[in-house]
Amino acid sequence: xxxxxxxxxxxxxxxxxxxxxxxxxxxxxxxxxxxxxxxxxxxxxxxxxxxxxxxxxxxxxxxxxxxxxxxxxxxxxxxxxxxxxxxxxxxxxxxxxxxxxxxxxxxxxxxxxxxxxxxxxxxxxxxxxxxxxxxxxxxxxxxxxxxxxxxxxxxxxxxxxx
Amino acid sequence: xxxxxxxxxxxxxxxxxxxxxxxxxxxxxxxxxxxxxxxxxxxxxxxxxxxxxxxxxxxxxxxxxxxxxxxxxxxxxxxxxxxxxxxxxxxxxxxxxxxxxxxxxxxxxxxxxxxxxxxxxxxxxxxxxxxxxxxxxxxxxxxxxxxxxxxxxxxxxxxxxxxxxxxxxxxxxxxxxxxxxxxxxxxxxxxxxxxxxxxx
Numbered sequence: 001x002x003x004x005x006x007x008x009x010x011x012x013x014x015x016x017x018x019x020x021x022x023x024x025x026x027x028x029x030x031x032x033x034x035x036x037x038x039x040x041x042x043x044x045x046x047x048x049x050x051x052x053x054x055x056x057x058x059x060x061x062x063x064x065x066x067x068x069x070x071x072x073x074x075x076x077x078x079x080x081x082x083x084x085x086x087x088x089x090x091x092x093x094x095x096x097x098x099x100x101x102x103x104x105x106x107x108x109x110x111x112x113x114x115x116x117x118x119x120x121x122x123x124x125x126x127x128x129x130x131x132x133x134x135x136x137x138x139x140x141x142x143x144x145x146x147x148x149x150x151x152x153x154x155x156x157x158x159x160x161x162x
Numbered sequence: 163x164x165x166x167x168x169x170x171x172x173x174x175x176x177x178x179x180x181x182x183x184x185x186x187x188x189x190x191x192x193x194x195x196x197x198x199x200x201x202x203x204x205x206x207x208x209x210x211x212x213x214x215x216x217x218x219x220x221x222x223x224x225x226x227x228x229x230x231x232x233x234x235x236x237x238x239x240x241x242x243x244x245x246x247x248x249x250x251x252x253x254x255x256x257x258x259x260x261x262x263x264x265x266x267x268x269x270x271x272x273x274x275x276x277x278x279x280x281x282x283x284x285x286x287x288x289x290x291x292x293x294x295x296x297x298x299x300x301x302x303x304x305x306x307x308x309x310x311x312x313x314x315x316x317x318x319x320x321x322x323x324x325x326x327x328x329x330x331x332x333x334x335x336x337x338x339x340x341x342x343x344x345x346x347x348x349x350x351x352x353x354x355x356x357x358x359x360x361x362x
Contacts, residue, residue: 004185004308006166006300008359013169013178015362016300016330017293022283023326025295026218027317028274029343042341048258052266086260128257 043114047086049127049151050112055083056148057102072097082113089114108158126154163188168297170243173281173289179243183297187227187238187250194247195223203279206286216284217320218276223250226274236273239301241294249294251275253302259314261334261349269349270306272298272317284322295326303355313355318345331358 008016058068058079065083069076074094081088082098092115099106108123110116118124130151166183184191207215230236235256241249257271277294279285302315318339319327324346327333333348350358 003164004166004301004304005164006168006183006297006304008168008300009361010169010178012361013171013293013296016296017169017171017178019330019362020293020296020326021330022289022292023295023330024282024284024320024322025298025326026216026276026320026323027272027327028218028221028276028320042339044260044339044341045257048260048266052258084265 044086046112046124046127047082047088047114049130050109051083051086052130053112053148053151053155054079054098056144060145060148068098068101072101074098104152104155105158108155111158120158123154123158126151130154166301168241168300170241170248170291170293170297173287173292179291181241181243181248181291181297183301184240184242185237185301187223187240187252191240191242191247191250192224192227195250199247199278203285206279216279216282217322218274221274221276226252237270237305239298241297243291247278248281248291249275249277249298251298251301253305253315255305255309255311257316259316259349260336260347261351264314264349264351267314268309268311269314269316270302270309270311272302272315275317295323296330299331299358303350303358306355312352313358314350314352315355316347316349318342318347320345 058065065079066076069079074097078090078094082090090113092110095109095113095115096106099109107116108120111118111120111123112127130147164185168181168183169178170181171178203216203219207219227238230238230252235254237253237255239251239253240247252273254271254273255268257269259265259267259269275295275298280290281292281294283289303313306313306315317327324335327348328335331350332354333350334354336347336349338344339347
């Protein structure tokens with residue numbers, strides 16, 4: 001619940017509702033879709049989280065994308081695609097190499113990348129919360145560091161929970 | 163729980179009428195959905211085939227409330243006029259923007275938005291009220307500003323509603339989302355939200 005209150009004028013409603021006209025306005029799931037609402041976290045959502053995670057991890061080390069690519073033995077372009085293009089499906093080998101550098105289990109990262117079937121709903125929920133709290137500033141602030149460390153724990157914990 | 167005084171427009175006379183937006187869907191609202199909205203929807207769609215029924219025909223708001231209520235990060239809204247439920251919306255505050263200029267920034271995502279069957283031109287003409295979508299979009303935008311998200315909002319539009327989000331709200335369409343049943347994904351940027359707030 002918020003403390004939000006709408007304070008638009010009567011004239012605003014007159015004009016705006018006129019623009020709405022006879023249009024339909026529904027948003028959400030299609031009929032016939034499964035009512036498994038918690039499954040709505042998609043690969044795009046989790047890839048955004050993966051990209052934010054990779055970016056924050058290397059910034060936490062003070063590394064640029066080229067340094068991380070060198071350490072992992074992959075192309076810098078692959079790092080940049082993972083960080084900035086959630087529609088790009090990374091190679092499994094690339095994700096495994098990154099997991100190795102991060103010192104984390106590869107499976108949760110492969111799951112976030114959409115390369116294996118989702119197995120841990122809690123991880124995906126955690127991923128979107130993490131991504132929403134990550135900004136792309138140059139250095140990690142306290143807020144980001146807190147989110148980052150919580151997400152690292154969630155990734156490590158995802159394996160133990162299976 | 164906050165109640166905002168808002169307006170809807172009568173479908174028959176075109177005159178504005180006062181309505182109330184409540185920023186929490188309560189059991190009383192769900193009872194209205196079960197006892198009025200739901201039965202009317204069933205009656206008006208009785209002779210329709212599955213593919214002709216409204217896209218949200220099978221949504222169960224009681225069931226939805228069961229999972230969102232214990233969780234943080236969800237915001238529900240009920241729109242009432244003359245003691246009748248006119249619209250329902252569920253939004254979340256933990257997703258990220260996708261459009262390049264605001265990529266990765268937190269955004270208010272409209273999970274579900276629906277209007278009562280008597281407000282739908284495909285089920286009743288003239289509709290009882292128009293403007294449910296406008297009020298709910300205003301609520302999402304103001305929630306976004308209040309949380310420091312600068313007006314950024316997003317949603318997946320049901321197919322028949324795309325003109326509303328594209329043409330009336332001036333949101334940016336990012337194409338059909340294969341990860342979301344090919345529904346069109348829309349985002350409103352901060353500048354679009356500022357424009358939305360202004361009198362057109």
